[in-house]
Amino acid sequence: MLDGVKKLGMQSVKFQNPPSILSTYSIVGPKEGEGPLKDYFDLILEDDMWGQESFEKAESKIQEETIKSALSNGNLTNKDIDYLLAGDLLNQIITSSYTARQLNIPFYGLYGACSTMTESLSLGAMLIDGGFAQKVICATSSHFSSAERQFRFPLEYGSQRNFSSQWTVTGAGATILSAEGNGPYITYATTGKIVDMGIRDATNMGAAMAPAAMDTLINHFNDTGFSPQDYDLIVSGDLGSIGKSIVIDLMQEKGYALSDNFTDCGYEIFDSKEQDTHAGGSGCACAATVFNGYIYKEIMKGSFNRVLLVATGALHSTTINQQGESIPSIAHAVTIDINKA
Amino acid sequence: MEFIKAFIVGGLICVVGQVILDNTKLTPAHILVIFLTAGVVLGGLGIYEPLVKFGGAGATVPIVGFGYSLSQGAIEGAKSKGVIGAFTGGLTANAGGVAAAILFGYIMALVFKPKTKS
C-alpha cells in the first residue's frame, strides 16, 4: 500500500489537501441572459457572434475572455497558473486549443462533452492535491450555433425539434483552483465510467446520459459513505427535464431518495415554456456557467454549504451514430464544501 | 374551385408526412427520400396522374410531384429516344427547378448570413 494513496472505493478520491476555489467567471449568450438565472452570470452578450466572423471564432473568444476575467478576478496573470485544463464540443476541441494558444499556459485539452466542467475540476484538484501545481484553471465552453452545424442542422433549415431535444448553451465558465485559499474547497471527486444503455436517439440525450449519472452517483455514495441528505444541493449537468425525472425515479427504486435538494443545470438555466427550449439546456457551458455563476455565488452567500456537482456527457459522434451505434455517456462528480474536512 | 382542391390535396399529402414524423423514428431526410421515390414509382405505374388532374398544384408542388415529374420525363425520353432518353429525360424535364435551386442557393449564401435561433 503506497503512502499517500487517496483512493476511496472503486471510483472516488478524497483530497488530503483540498484545493480552494480562488475565483470564477461566467459569460453567456443573449438567450441564457433572458433565463431564470440571468442575474448570476458575470457577463451577458448582446450578440452571440461577439463581432467575430464565425461561430467557432466567437466561441473561442468567449472562452478566452472568460478565462482572462477569472484571472483578473483573482488578481492573477497567466504566469501565475501552472496548468490550463479545458475542453469543448467541437471537433479536435479546436475552441480550447485556440484559446490556449492565446494564453501561453501549459495546457491539457480534454474531451468529456458536457461533463468537461467536472472532468476538469476533478483533474485540476488532483494536480493540486498531488503537489503538482499551485494554481490550475478549469474551463469549458459551448455555442449553440457551432454545435448545431457540427451535430445537427444548418441554422436556417426548417426542421421541427421534438420534445426531448435540448438547447445547447452559448457561453463559457472558468474556475481557478489554488492550493492556498479560504474555500469553498473541492473535497471529493468521483470519476465516471462509460455507461451505454443502447439509446441511439441523439435527440434524447437526457435518456442517454441518465444511466451514467446514476452510476456515478451510486458509486460516489458507496465509496464515500455519504447519502443524498448529506448535501445541500446535488446538481447534474444537463440531464434536462426528461433525464432528471428518469434519475429521480430509478434512484428511488434503488433506495436513494433524491428529493428537493436535487436539480439539473439544464433544467434550471432556461424557462422551458417561455423560451421554448423543450427538455432544457445542454452543452459544456451548461454546467460550467450554472456552476461558476449561480452555484458558486450562492455558496459564497451561504445558501449552500455542501454541493455535489455531477456533470454528464454524451460521448457520441454523428458518424458513429449514423453507423447505427448508440450513445455512450459518462458522468464525473465533485464535492464542493465550505469546510476542508 | 381548383384552388380549394390544390389546398386540400397538398395539405393532405403533408399531413401524411407529419404523421410519419410524429409516430416513427424516421427523420425529415427519410421523408424526403420516401415521398420522392413514391412519386417516381406511382408515376411510373400511372397511378399518380389522376391525382395530378384532380389536385393540380396540390399534387405537383409536394416532393411527390417532383418524383412524378422525374418519372414522366424519363418515360417520355425513353419513348422518343430509347435508352439514352431514359437517362436524359428525368433531369431534362426538371432541370429548371434544380438549376434554380443551385443558382439561388449560391446567391442567397452570398447575400445573407444565417441568423442565430432564439
Place this chain on the structure above:
Amino acid sequence: MENMNKKEYQKYAEQQVPKPTYLKNSLMAFVIGGLICLLGQIIRNWLVKNGLDEKAVGGGTAIILVFIGALLTGLGVYDKIGKIGGAGSLVPITGFSNAIVSPAMEFKTEGLIFGVAAKMFVIAGPVLVYGVGSSVIVGILHLLLKKG
C-alpha cells in the same frame, strides 16, 4: 443498472418523452402545406394566362417556388415556418429549396468552394440521387415492358 436490462431501459426512456401534439402538428402541416400548394396553383394559373405551354408552366412554377423558398430561407423566415408547419414546409418544393439554401448559407465561413458549393447538397443530395436514379430505372423498365 443491474435491475433493468438495455431493452427495458430503452422502452422506459421512450415512455418518459412527452408525446408530440399530434393534432396540432397535423393541422399546421395541413394548413401550411395547403397554402404553399395553393400559392403554386396561383402561379400556375398566372403562367398559363401568360401563354406558356404545359411543360414551361411546370418548369416555371418550380423555378418561382424554389426562388420563394430560397428568399425566405435567406431572410431567416423559412426556419420559423418550418417550426410551425413541420411536414407542411418540408414536403413542398420550397422545402427542397430550403434544404439547399440553408447549408449553402451556413458553410459560407468555409469559403465559396469547400463551404457554399460543396455543402449545398448535404441535406438534399439524397433527393437527387434517389429521384434521378429511380427515374432512369422507371424509364428503362418502360422500354423493356413495352417491347416485351
